[in-house]
Amino acid sequence: MRDMLYTEPAPSTLTPVARPTVYAVSSHDSRSSVSPAPPSIPYPYFRRELSPVGDSDDESVATPPPPQSAIDAVTVLSTNTMLMLPTRWSEQDRMPSLSVSLDGRELTFTGPSCMGDRESSAARANHPIPPACGIYYYEVEILHKCPKGPISIGFSAPDVRLSRLPGWERNSWGYHADDGWAFPGHKEGSVYGPTFDTGDVIGCGIDFSQNRVFYTKNGSFLGMVFENVGKNTEVYPCIGMRQTNESIRANFGSAPFKFAIEEHVRARRDAVWNDIMTTRVDWGLMGLGPRKTEKLESEESKNAGKPEITEDEDSKAPLRKLVLEYLAHHGYARTARAFQKQCAERSKTVSGGEPVQTKVEPVDDDAAMAVDADDTRMAEGPSSGGPGNYESEHGLDRDLNTRLSITNAIIRGDIDTAMSLIREHHPSVLEREQGLILFRLRCRKFVELVLEAGEALRKVKDLERQAAVNPTESAITPESQDGVGEVIVGEMDGVGAMDVDDPSLEAHNVSSAVSSTVHTTVGTVSSGSPPVRPMRSQDTHAALAAAAKAALHTALSYGQTLEADYKSDLRPGVRAHLRRTFGVVAYDDPIATGGEVGETAGQGARDALAAEVNQAILESQGRPAHPALETLYRQTSACVTRLGLLGVGAAAFADVRKEFLEG
Amino acid sequence: MPVQQKAKIYQEEWERRLHDVQVSKEDLNQLVMDYLVIEGYKTAAEEFSKEAGMESPVDFDSIENRMNIREALQRGDVGEAITRVNDLNPEILDTNPSLYFHLQQQKLIEYIRQGKIAEALQFAQEELAPRGEESPEFLSELERTMALLAFESSPMMPASVSELLSPAQRMKTAAEVNAAILESFSQGKEAKLVSLLRLLCWGEAMLEERADLPKGKQEDNNQMIAREKLTGA
CATH class of the missing domain: 2.60.120.920 (SPRY domain)
Known part of the structure; x- marks a missing residue:
């Protein structure tokens, strides 16, 4: 409210x-x-x-x-x-x-x-x-x-x-x-x-x-x-x-x-x-468990006055499902595994404990269910009746691992790996929303190439700067102290003015497949270790310069292909995104530039794309785009707001955000 | 203020409201962390703080302490549990007579379960009987517990008595102790997630009395939110 x-x-x-x-x-x-x-x-x-x-x-x-x-x-x-x-x-x-x-x-x-x-x-x-x-x-x-x-x-x-x-x-x-x-x-x-x-x-x-x-x-x-x-x-x-x-x-x-x-x-x-907090949670209503109204009532009469404790056990299994699904959804794999394991242990201590004289109520059927998570309706939470159960613990694991590899690849900027994993495991995802996900990934790929090119160029410039400051020392790598540190400064100037339109490189008609091989070469250069090798500084420089040149060519031709491929896609979202993407080329260090360019190029954009892809994969499997937990939160908040507008004064005292997120 | 006739809530309005709710993944992570901590999933909480890059809200060892106490109670070692609670903070039992009584009651139950009838009687007379005079609730609980001796595994034992021997009774005591410890750390005694669901159940019931909600709203919400996110700008 x-x-x-x-x-x-x-x-x-x-x-x-x-x-x-x-x-x-x-x-x-x-x-x-x-x-x-x-x-x-x-x-x-x-x-x-x-x-x-x-x-x-x-x-x-x-x-x-x-x-x-x-x-x-x-x-x-x-x-x-x-x-x-x-x-x-x-x-x-x-x-x-x-x-x-x-x-x-x-x-x-x-x-x-x-x-x-x-x-x-x-x-x-x-x-x-x-x-x-x-x-x-x-x-x-x-x-x-x-x-x-x-x-x-x-x-x-x-x-x-x-x-x-x-x-x-x-x-x-x-x-x-x-x-x-x-x-x-x-x-x-x-x-x-x-x-x-x-x-x-x-x-x-x-x-x-x-x-x-x-x-x-x-x-x-x-x-x-x-x-x-x-x-x-x-x-x-x-x-x-x-x-x-x-x-x-x-x-x-x-x-x-x-x-x-x-x-x-x-x-x-x-x-x-x-008063509100004495409300019993009807797990059936939440879609999180069987409706147990009768049982609840009888229990309530027996234990009147202590709802929080009698309810404790009823609530455990559905809550576990809810949390586990949330963790799986967002790919918190280690947490999910640790959680599952602890749930399983707990069920053991409770039901498999020492002998008990009288009949044991099956307190823990539900808990067990939550752990192996297979029959559960948890995947769809309260929201839909569609398919999408996690088949088994292993199914959950495998599924989660793949999804995680994909999102992690995107998060570290390795779009090729992400794309090939998606092609292998979730091919339909690329076609979703008329190819929107594929488009996004390809745009990101382009941005990554531009970033790599920028990085490669900076390496060349760094070397030049070092050479300019201290011509002899800069050329001496740890293992080549005997090396001759002569650096021809004039030659370096030429590199800065490298002709980007030079058609000599093969990287011209790159398809995405070709680009991925180029990508790996560039990768080694930009990873930063090669210069340590005993190598004459001219060689180093020449290699770096060539790599930078190649990287730039790769990026530009990839961009040209991208532009050509989506020329006829007039969806405003696509146009705007394409424009933003190409804007990145104009800056030699887009991330440092900040503003919208920085946003488009930076880590935040990778993370956001990873989240989008994650969601698209889940949806392609018939799972909700949002974890049930999130939906429940939204429903609660909307419900309270609406009640306030209907004149239910009590709703004014239930400040959802303050109560659950800030409190 | 037309409260008497039912208001109609249209699909579009409901969807927009759901969509307008301000909540981020970080917010929900907090809710989940709260749940893991309160419910005592120590390793999961630790992993979560790493994976989700969150500050831990509490010392993870305190979770372990709490869980040790809970486990002691679940395997019937009430003495161990009481010692540990007192190690943690003696005020918890000092300031909570009802909790202390329930622990003593649990101890009595465990004596009876183990067939230590003499000990059970002595313990009841020395420790529990005097407390029975303190409140009617204590007295009736004491009577109920003593009835275990009268029936002694007879099939005639009424459910209200036999359930004292069930694991659920141990869990109940353990939950009460857990809540008291959490409260002593000025943490909520119930996971916020549970409170959230209580509020939702309350709210939906109130809303259904007063308004017609769109049918099948949830499915559509999900789809709608997803669509908007995908289409982006």
């Missing part, structure tokens, strides 16, 4: 800790798609609200700095949902006898005092409270109250008459100053708290996880009251008064509160969270 919280770009902030549970106003954009504007409020009114956020902020000195920066809000725009919080009393949604101060926080009763019960004056705040905020809280300071004045503080729905005190009409709720009673929407109120008078600060909160209300007086909690508040209707902060000159001043969160709302929110969050 937290992801969706909009932080008000400027002043009128809410309390720092309560804040995460609260949506704030953003300076532009429309209203929430889920809480449509009450029809009574015309659009122009709304615009005014959107004018600079300076409203209600005459106390900015006391305003705590916003704990979240506006940057957070930006990351969230994709949810397309904007939930507004009340920030001031409405200019329109009030009885005319109540005047609103400029900052929108004060209400003063300016008309003649009301006489009968029928006549009161109420005002609502500018926005309904989005239930997704979990808990909403505001405070009201009684600036002036007449001796008989029954000031009422509370909430009301948008359609409740404003000529009545909140609490007297259906869908309104109020706590009254004169008698301390609480009224739940009709005149049958009940004793609730102390009376309140001029100078008191009354806090008023709604907890959407229980749909109940609470009040505070001068910072003390007065208890929960009312039921089903805000369940079937939007609610607004609402105040009613009846006597001339009475006035109140509200704090919608722009200033610190009297009451320690942060603590209250934290306590509620913990309570709600603990």
